[in-house]
Amino acid sequence: MVIGSVQIANLEEFSPESMLHASNDIAAINSWLRASTKNSKHTFDSYAREARRFVIYLNSINIGLKQVKGEDIDNYLNILQYPPAHWLIPDDQQITTSTQCMSAALSESSVNHARTVIKGLFSYLNDAGYLKGNPVALTARIKSEQESMAEKALVVPAWNTFWKWVVQKTEAATEKDKALWMRNRFMCAVLYHTGMRLSSLVAARMNSFYRKNIGSELIWHLAFPMKGKRLHTVIATNSLMDELVSYRKYLGLQDFPAPAEDTPLIMAYRKKAPISPRGVEYAISEMVEQAASDCNDPFIADEIRKITPHTFRHTHATHRLLAGASLLSTQKTLGHKSITTTTIYAAVVDEMLLNESDMFGEFSEQQKIGN
Structure with a gap:
């Protein structure tokens, strides 16, 4: 050549x-x-x-x-x-x-x-x-005519592959690289389980986690600033809390943050300072490139390559709906002012909505029989 x-x-x-x-x-x-x-x-x-x-x-x-x-x-x-x-x-x-x-x-x-x-x-x-x-x-980046927010989300197999890869890399990391991988794993978990934006991630603190009464139970929540500097709160999933505890134990801290623990939620690598937006983008791009290269499935590799910090938000939304969460609860979790925005994500859960429609149809027929 x-x-x-x-x-x-x-x-x-x-x-x-x-x-x-x-x-x-x-x-x-x-x-x-x-x-x-x-x-x-x-x-x-x-x-x-x-x-x-x-x-x-x-x-x-x-x-x-x-x-x-x-x-x-x-x-x-x-x-x-x-x-x-x-x-x-x-x-x-x-x-x-x-x-x-x-x-x-x-x-x-x-x-x-x-x-x-x-x-x-x-x-x-x-x-x-x-x-x-x-x-x-x-030149212009190629964009599908039907590209939408929902289409930027990862399909479930791609997310599972990427997350499994992150976990395996963390577990196999040498002592020299362990701190970086533990931080990156926790960072991905926070983004996926909360759907928060990049700007919110870099502003969040350890004491953004707090417990609040819901009924008779004390439930962990996570509060963080959103657009317009308004404070937004989401319920912290059990999986996210497990990741938090694991990360804090590695850092030599108590399992759960105290109310006075006003330290950055995600720290810059080898620095006692909050990670920057550019630092998050760089860390994720490095992981994405390696994960895609390690993936033997071309389709899944292509999916992984499209991951950016904001992909986690789209993925969180669509996976919530796929799991059966309502549009209203998803709207509240994402902090959308209008449910119309949240409805965009429903495009990828047509099968789920069809099943729910069938369930409603069966329910309606039962009501007729009952009358």
Whole structure:
């Protein structure tokens, strides 16, 4: 394969051990891979796959990185979503052309992931002075016509896979990395079980957890600021409280926070300060990239790749409804001013609503018989 005057043979040439050098396109890509993956094999493998595929495309149109225009990026993304026959690996696995590198068309989320990676490549090479301009910035992220808030939620198998991966990583972490994984696990649990926004997470304190009487029981709640600085309260699930206790025990604290414990709920890694919004985004993006790379199911991997801090909120809402919670209780938990907003999530629980309709129909018929 040739880019400009540089010959490359296969993916192995993209090596994280390569020397930082930018006298040609391949050396420039190696430099970016080394700087961007931080010696993480998971991230390296993912970025290298995208780089190799992009290099194949550039070779097919006989240009190098410095000649790429916005239209070239659009054409490339279109190929990923609607690959022509000569880009697909044949059923007999007999590769006859250099462009046969795809087993099937990529999903919208995978195409967007490819765009993000290539955009990062151009940004890095711009900062390094190797390129001038970022043609990817001229292109738009692919968006489904039916994309909605509910569609940004994870399907249940994807959430289960991601959460199981987080738990396993935490349990297998070395003593050196244990603190980071314990914090990240608790952070994911808080986001999923409460549906809180990123801004609320970074503002929450340990004493945001408090007990309140409901009937004859003392129930744990979590209070945190929402949009407009209004204070919002949700009931803390048993699963969330288990995660809280586990996290606090690791920190050497009592199981439950005291009313005077006004410390950040989520701390910055190795700092005695609250985590920043950017810190949350970075931590989650690192986990997402690794989890997707470790996933053997392409569909589930694509689902995991779309996770952002706000994905947890959408997932919380749809999973509540799937579990049988009412729209009214879900509206209250999410803090929506209008139930119309909450109703959007019901689009993904049509089967549940249909079953409830059947139940109501049976109930109505029984009432007629009773009369």
